Amino acid sequence: MALLRAGTSPLAFKGGIVHQRPFRAATPIGHALSTALLLALCCLAARTATAGAAAAPPFYSGNPDVAAFRSSSEAELNTAQQAVDRLLAVQGERTVENTLVPYNEALAHAENVAYQSHLMGSVHPDSAFRANAEELTQVSSKFLDDLNLNHEVYEALQAVDVSKADDPTRYFVMRTLRDFRRAGVDKDAETRKLITQINEDLVKTGQDFDRNIRNDSRKLTVDSAVELDGLPTDFIESHKPGSDGKITLSIENPDYFPVVRYAKSASLRERMMHEALNRAYPANIAVLDSLIGKRYRLARMLGYDTWADYITEDKMIGNAKNAADFIQRLNDTTQKRAREEYAIYLKRKQEDDAGATQVNRWEMSYYGRLIRKRDFDFDPQEVRPYFPYESVKQGVLDVTSKMFGLTYKRIQDAAVWDPSVEAYEAWDGKKLLGRFYLDLHPRPGKFNHAAKFGIRQGASGMQLPEHALVCNFPGGKPGDPGLMEHSDVETFFHEFGHLLHSILGGQGRWEPIAGTATERDFVEAPSQMLEEWVWDPTVLRTFAKHYKTGEPIPLDLVGKMKRADAFGRALSTATQAYYSAVSLSIYNRPPDQVNTDRVVAELEPQYTPVPPMADTHMQTSFGHLDGYSAVYYTYMWSLVISKDMFSAFDKKNLLDPKIAKRYRDVVLAPGGTRPARDLVHDFLKRDYDFKAFDAWLADRE
Numbered sequence: 011m012a013l014l015r016a017g018t019s020p021l022a023f024k025g026g027i028v029h030q031r032p033f034r035a036a037t038p039i040g041h042a043l044s045t046a047l048l049l050a051l052c053c054l055a056a057r058t059a060t061a062g063a064a065a066a067p068p069f070y071s072g073n074p075d076v077a078a079f080r081s082s083s084e085a086e087l088n089t090a091q092q093a094v095d096r097l098l099a100v101q102g103e104r105t106v107e108n109t110l111v112p113y114n115e116a117l118a119h120a121e122n123v124a125y126q127s128h129l130m131g132s133v134h135p136d137s138a139f140r141a142n143a144e145e146l147t148q149v150s151s152k153f154l155d156d157l158n159l160n161h162e163v164y165e166a167l168q169a170v171d172v173s174k175a176d177d178p179t180r181y182f183v184m185r186t187l188r189d190f191r192r193a194g195v196d197k198d199a200e201t202r203k204l205i206t207q208i209n210e211d212l213v214k215t216g217q218d219f220d221r222n223i224r225n226d227s228r229k230l231t232v233d234s235a236v237e238l239d240g241l242p243t244d245f246i247e248s249h250k251p252g253s254d255g256k257i258t259l260s261i262e263n264p265d266y267f268p269v270v271r272y273a274k275s276a277s278l279r280e281r282m283m284h285e286a287l288n289r290a291y292p293a294n295i296a297v298l299d300s301l302i303g304k305r306y307r308l309a310r311m312l313g314y315d316t317w318a319d320y321i322t323e324d325k326m327i328g329n330a331k332n333a334a335d336f337i338q339r340l341n342d343t344t345q346k347r348a349r350e351e352y353a354i355y356l357k358r359k360q361e362d363d364a365g366a367t368q369v370n371r372w373e374m375s376y377y378g379r380l381i382r383k384r385d386f387d388f389d390p391q392e393v394r395p396y397f398p399y400e401s402v403k404q405g406v407l408d409v410t411s412k413m414f415g416l417t418y419k420r421i422q423d424a425a426v427w428d429p430s431v432e433a434y435e436a437w438d439g440k441k442l443l444g445r446f447y448l449d450l451h452p453r454p455g456k457f458n459h460a461a462k463f464g465i466r467q468g469a470s471g472m473q474l475p476e477h478a479l480v481c482n483f484p485g486g487k488p489g490d491p492g493l494m495e496h497s498d499v500e501t502f503f504h505e506f507g508h509l510l511h512s513i514l515g516g517q518g519r520w521e522p523i524a525g526t527a528t529e530r531d532f533v534e535a536p537s538q539m540l541e542e543w544v545w546d547p548t549v550l551r552t553f554a555k556h557y558k559t560g561e562p563i564p565l566d567l568v569g570k571m572k573r574a575d576a577f578g579r580a581l582s583t584a585t586q587a588y589y590s591a592v593s594l595s596i597y598n599r600p601p602d603q604v605n606t607d608r609v610v611a612e613l614e615p616q617y618t619p620v621p622p623m624a625d626t627h628m629q630t631s632f633g634h635l636d637g638y639s640a641v642y643y644t645y646m647w648s649l650v651i652s653k654d655m656f657s658a659f660d661k662k663n664l665l666d667p668k669i670a671k672r673y674r675d676v677v678l679a680p681g682g683t684r685p686a687r688d689l690v691h692d693f694l695k696r697d698y699d700f701k702a703f704d705a706w707l708a709d710r711e
């Protein structure tokens with residue numbers, strides 16, 4: 011999913027949830043976790059033909075109501091159970107065909123239910139449908155957790171001789187068995203029962219955490235448009251006073267960002283940020299404590315000192331100590347420069363208020379903009395007219411289509427859960443690779459960050475990859491051009507990067523290691539790298555055209571935007587390090603030593619010079635603390651790799667399909683069939699390192 015946007019609010023995740031999957035204890039994120047959890051199915055009959063896979067209709071076909079969605083989900087879980095039964099009934103020698111294939115099938119079907127119910131619980135416009143979907147998430151998660159603790163299945167898989175199988179199959183089995191052990195399959199029956207119970211509780215507690223965030227859409231009112239002084243005209247026009255003369259604002263991104271960035275009224279910015287940083291407070295304090303406690307208990311039962319030790323073990327970083335060292339490295343490399351940047355903010359504020367001794371959190375975005383305006387002659391408002399939503403969407407499709415040799419076809423009259431949702435097919439020549447959905451504007455009760463949600467992971471011959479982008483961009487209303495911030499454009503590319511990874515990497519045989527099912531701390535790298543394309547003038551000018559005149563974005567404006575972007579980089583990286591430290595610190599010690607308010611209060615000043623904002627509780631809406639738990643550091647870790655991978659591209663011609671093709675083949679297509687370190691090595695022809703990242707941080711690119 012997306013990064014929490016630095017220096018603003020935890021609401022604002024930038025990139026995308028890669029896979030905000032149903033979290034189950036062992037799998038806070040999507041795929042990365044678990045072979046064991048995510049296998050796919052394979053019916054031989056369908057395997058021969060590409061068209062066979064395509065024959066499975068899009069998942070939302072027929073516009074199911076609550077009852078129909080439930081019964082099709084139950085039917086799919088039954089199919090999964092039948093595959094497990096078939097696997098266990100095998101007599102004699104265990105083979106790939108009689109054991110791995112049905113296991114793959116069982117996992118794919120059960121995962122489909124988990125993915126689809128999680129998506130529906132996050133986006134369906136009807137709250138009764140969402141509640142029903144949440145129940146199905148619990149049921150499917152329990153199915154997967156039980157399977158993961160099924161000793162007979164584990165022994166069956168262990169008995170398969172894969173010594174002569176292909177590399178992806180051998181890697182698949184290695185990961186699967188490892189994940190079974192990590193889930194606790196080796197523990198005694200009593201312990202396994204307890205683990206099952208905790209896993210079930212964790213799903214529900216995680217749902218509570220997310221639901222509290224999703225449903226707490228606070229509003230604030232202002233007495234008249236005078237208080238909106240400084241905000242863009244189109245913003246003011248789309249926020250008309252009600253019959254009582256008052257104007258209502260929400261804390262969702264399309265209102266939040268413009269207000270904290272542009273509003274001249276400091277008290278309005280403060281109120282907005284105060285509400286946003288109290289989202290899901292106080293409800294989520296206890297829910298988060300419960301998550302922390304249960305995860306600790308689970309980790310101890312599984313033989314680890316803390317949850318952080320457990321959850322980092324199968325990542326590139328390897329253990330919690332390395333994660334702490336990495337976060338410390340970020341702190342060391344950003345501190346001095348972050349203080350220098352902060353001093354510039356203070357100096358600018360003192361021009362307005364000579365006696366000012368500090369710049370408050372709700373003033374950072376505002377003064378950041380003013381500094382960029384004065385020192386770099388750049389105002390983000392100037393670029394918005396070049397980013398009307400429809401053109402940006404077309405730009406994302408055209409750019410990635412050119413780079414990766416893909417064709418996207420809109421599915422007309424597709425069944426979708428909301429009329430604003432669009433469905434597409436992705437083709438490579440004559441081969442249908444997958445389908446995707448764009449659900450990109452806010453609605454009440456909808457997931458309010460930006461993320462790529464899985465629907466079906468690809469498994470050749472069995473099912474096409476099917477995924478959804480869920481974001482909250484401007485536009486989508488009649489008469490509203492939907493002028494986007496450049497940061498929205500960046501988010502769009504980021505999330506689309508996850509989508510491409512899922513589809514291009516979803517062409518192999520084994521569903522659980524498809525697409526983004528690579529190491530969790532690598533999974534952001536391809537998406538973060540695609541963000542680089544929205545800083546390239548040549549790329550931008552292919553789609554960033556003025557919504558009134560059609561004129562492409564001027565080169566010098568892009569140049570100014572890039573120079574302005576470098577300012578504040580240390581501060582925002584420091585903020586990311588701080589979020590990473592919060593995420594790790596609440597999970598790397600016994601819960602009786604964790605008071606989340608205190609953790610936040612102690613860490614913030616260690617990382618950032620911006621004074622804490624009193625009476626706020628960022629952790630209650632920091633959604634990653636559920637889905638990512640201790641491993642928020644993964645964004646920065648992935649960024650290190652992303653910067654290095656980008657160094658291999660031709661900066662003069664980013665649309666060159668040759669290098670993009672090699673990247674697609676070497677890094678994206680293998681999905682989770684090989685360790686990420688090896689994929690990156692093959693692409694760069696060397697091990698990755700910190701050089702490009704450090705240069706970027708020091709603005710020496």
Ligand SMILES: [Zn+2]
Pocket residue numbers: 011012013025026027028504508534537
């Ligand atoms: Zn992401």
